[in-house]
Amino acid sequence: MSEDLEHSLPAALHQLAQRAPTDPISTAPIRHKATRQRRWLIGGPVAAVLLVAALLTGIALVRPNGSIVAGPATVTGCAPLHTGTPPAWARDGFSGNAYPPFARSRTGNVIAFVFGNPLSAPAASDHQNKILWVVRDGTGADINIIANMENSRRVTTRQVPAGPSYLNMPTAGCWHLDLTIGNQHDSINLRWTTP
Amino acid sequence: MTAHTTSLSFEDYVAKHGNDLQRYAFVLSGQRADAEDLVQTALVKAYRRWRRIGTLAAPHAYVRRILTHCFVDLRRHHNAVRSTDELVDIADPAADPADQLADLEGIVRGLDHVTAQQRAVLVLRYLLDLSDDDIATELGCSTATVRSHASRGLHQLRTLLHYPDLEISHE
Numbered sequence: 563m564s565e566d567l568e569h570s571l572p573a574a575l576h577q578l579a580q581r582a583p584t585d586p587i588s589t590a591p592i593r594h595k596a597t598r599q600r601r602w603l604i605g606g607p608v609a610a611v612l613l614v615a616a617l618l619t620g621i622a623l624v625r626p627n628g629s630i631v632a633g634p635a636t637v638t639g640c641a642p643l644h645t646g647t648p649p650a651w652a653r654d655g656f657s658g659n660a661y662p663p664f665a666r667s668r669t670g671n672v673i674a675f676v677f678g679n680p681l682s683a684p685a686a687s688d689h690q691n692k693i694l695w696v697v698r699d700g701t702g703a704d705i706n707i708i709a710n711m712e713n714s715r716r717v718t719t720r721q722v723p724a725g726p727s728y729l730n731m732p733t734a735g736c737w738h739l740d741l742t743i744g745n746q747h748d749s750i751n752l753r754w755t756t757p
Numbered sequence: 758m759t760a761h762t763t764s765l766s767f768e769d770y771v772a773k774h775g776n777d778l779q780r781y782a783f784v785l786s787g788q789r790a791d792a793e794d795l796v797q798t799a800l801v802k803a804y805r806r807w808r809r810i811g812t813l814a815a816p817h818a819y820v821r822r823i824l825t826h827c828f829v830d831l832r833r834h835h836n837a838v839r840s841t842d843e844l845v846d847i848a849d850p851a852a853d854p855a856d857q858l859a860d861l862e863g864i865v866r867g868l869d870h871v872t873a874q875q876r877a878v879l880v881l882r883y884l885l886d887l888s889d890d891d892i893a894t895e896l897g898c899s900t901a902t903v904r905s906h907a908s909r910g911l912h913q914l915r916t917l918l919h920y921p922d923l924e925i926s927h928e
Contacts, residue, residue: 582776587778
């Protein structure tokens with residue numbers, strides 16, 4: 563019996579390997595991410611202290627581009643995710659007609675494909691909060707997020723690359739994400755549920 | 758680790774071994790999205806140390822080792838072994854066990870239910886043909902531990918293939 567399985571296992575693994583993605587790997591995002599992480603390691607603790615101080619004292623938050631946010635934005639609720647066909651400009655990289663559920667930004671120029679559906683806070687044990695961000699006419703700039711929770715003054719900030727990433731929120735609820743992408747400003751509402 | 762006098766550029770390495778990494782990550786994780794994340798995470802880590810890695814005699818082995826550790830750490834962190842509820846679908850209980858063993862798809866699905874260390878050992882041993890000593894070096898553990906992971910992983914797979922309804926507890 564043992565010999566049977568040990569005989570079949572290499573074939574099964576090779577069969578699985580044949581289904582592996584073979585897309586060329588671009589090194590530019592890897593360099594960019596590595597550099598950004600290095601900067602974060604240096605500047606992160608300082609930024610964290612400043613952010614905590616700002617939140618504790620009720621001081622207005624400073625956007626990444628330097629403009630001032632007066633306080634948490636009003637969250638008008640999280641609609642269910644779309645399950646249909648996304649806009650043509652957001653379909654690059656998908657094959658077939660099956661798409662993950664997605665949310666549109668206020669202007670419609672940003673699509674958040676939710677691979678980790680439902681998004682969970684804290685993160686679920688069986689899947690991660692993976693979101694693919696697609697920006698119309700995007701330049702590849704990072705997305706700076708100021709997230710406000712519905713019916714709460716809770717605010718948190720994140721920075722994610724345009725593309726796939728994990729986005730965890732401190733608590734479950736409907737979150738209004740204020741997005742700054744280069745000079746572009748937008749917003750999107752997403753719900754994190756209790757796993 | 759042996760250093761070379763000449764240095765391989767990061768771009769040349771990725772162009773040459775990118776597909777190998779993707780294939781390895783995919784077999785480890787079983788998921789396209791997870792494989793892409795693993796490759797990117799491993800390459801980001803490798804890039805930060807590339808000045809040294811690029812001079813090694815076998816940079817691919819070093820990067821693959823980074824990827825293996827990323828996989829084990831990630832699975833450990835997220836405790837991503839799937840619930841036993843899904844085990845019912847692994848094989849048809851009515852089918853003959855011998856047929857199930859021959860079912861390569863059943864084996865592939867069964868791999869989702871062994872621990873990360875067991876899966877890594879099985880993949881390194883049966884896909885990449887590494888010796889147990891080399892696997893021990895890759896995982897940073899003893900050869901005896903490698904054999905233990907392999908034995909337990911095979912036992913787990915065998916059990917899943919024969920008794921798909923069995924409740925399995927994970928470490």
